Amino acid sequence: MSLLKVENVVAGYGEAMILNGVNLELEAGEIGVIVGPNGAGKSTTLKAIFGLLRVSSGRVMFDGQEITNRPTDSLSALRMAFVPQEHNVFKTLSVHENLEMGAYVRRDDVSGLLDRVYDIFPPLKDKRRQPAGELSGGQRQMVAVGRALMIDPKLILLDEPTAGLSPRYMSEIFDRILVVNASGVTVAMVEQNAKQALGIAHKGFVLAGGRNRFTDTGAALLADPDVAKSFLGG
Numbered sequence: 187m188s189l190l191k192v193e194n195v196v197a198g199y200g201e202a203m204i205l206n207g208v209n210l211e212l213e214a215g216e217i218g219v220i221v222g223p224n225g226a227g228k229s230t231t232l233k234a235i236f237g238l239l240r241v242s243s244g245r246v247m248f249d250g251q252e253i254t255n256r257p258t259d260s261l262s263a264l265r266m267a268f269v270p271q272e273h274n275v276f277k278t279l280s281v282h283e284n285l286e287m288g289a290y291v292r293r294d295d296v297s298g299l300l301d302r303v304y305d306i307f308p309p310l311k312d313k314r315r316q317p318a319g320e321l322s323g324g325q326r327q328m329v330a331v332g333r334a335l336m337i338d339p340k341l342i343l344l345d346e347p348t349a350g351l352s353p354r355y356m357s358e359i360f361d362r363i364l365v366v367n368a369s370g371v372t373v374a375m376v377e378q379n380a381k382q383a384l385g386i387a388h389k390g391f392v393l394a395g396g397r398n399r400f401t402d403t404g405a406a407l408l409a410d411p412d413v414a415k416s417f418l419g420g
């Protein structure tokens with residue numbers, strides 16, 4: 187049984203439909219990457235899954251139940267986490283306080299989860315007393331992902347985690363995402379850095395015009411000349 191299944195989702199802002207029948211499917215333990223041109227509906231797809239946008243038809247299944255148009259806080263309780271592209275840390279709070287805030291839906295002891303986050307992102311341990319706003323862009327992204335891990339998610343949705351980062355930090359974030367995945371978290375990620383992202387993807391979804399254009403393994407999409415020509419810069 188798949189962990190996440192998006193079936194023919196149609197959704198948009200007001201009257202304007204942006205998604206015109208999007209399909210995604212991920213098994214537990216996989217990394218799925220959504221790529222495509224600007225305005226294809228990649229971020230909108232994550233928002234539709236996470237209840238931030240009304241789905242007008244189609245459905246979203248997660249971990250054996252239908253979650254279409256469920257409120258976001260109920261999805262956290264089902265262990266789905268979302269890291270938006272921007273404004274994803276509290277800049278004036280320390281790294282440690284940011285991580286503690288991430289656990290707001292949990293009432294039990296979160297020290298094990300904190301240890302796991304510091305193991306995955308060692309630079310955060312050194313900087314845990316520092317305000318998140320003073321960190322580099324790459325380290326701020328680590329805080330944002332770390333904060334999402336504090337609900338112990340089965341699935342984490344990442345919206346362009348490497349946006350605006352230097353190549354060095356980009357590679358580091360992709361490496362860390364592999365470690366997050368290896369710790370048992372399924373990942374669904376939108377990326378502009380399509381080649382690198384498909385390079386770590388079990389499954390890739392190329393969207394254009396709010397529809398799936400190509401769906402395959404990351405490796406197969408990278409090797410497909412039609413995908414390369416139209417969507418990966420040749």
Ligand SMILES: Nc1ncnc2c1ncn2[C@@H]1O[C@H](COP(=O)(O)OP(=O)(O)OP(=O)(O)O)[C@@H](O)[C@H]1O
Binds near residue numbers: 376
């Ligand atoms: N809050 C909003 N209100 C109205 N339209 C929006 C809103 N957010 C996005 N859109 C529109 O929805 C379309 C798809 O946006 P989306 O952010 O999903 O694209 P994307 O594939 O993630 O591309 P990008 O890389 O440019 O973010 C765009 O035409 C965008 O202008």
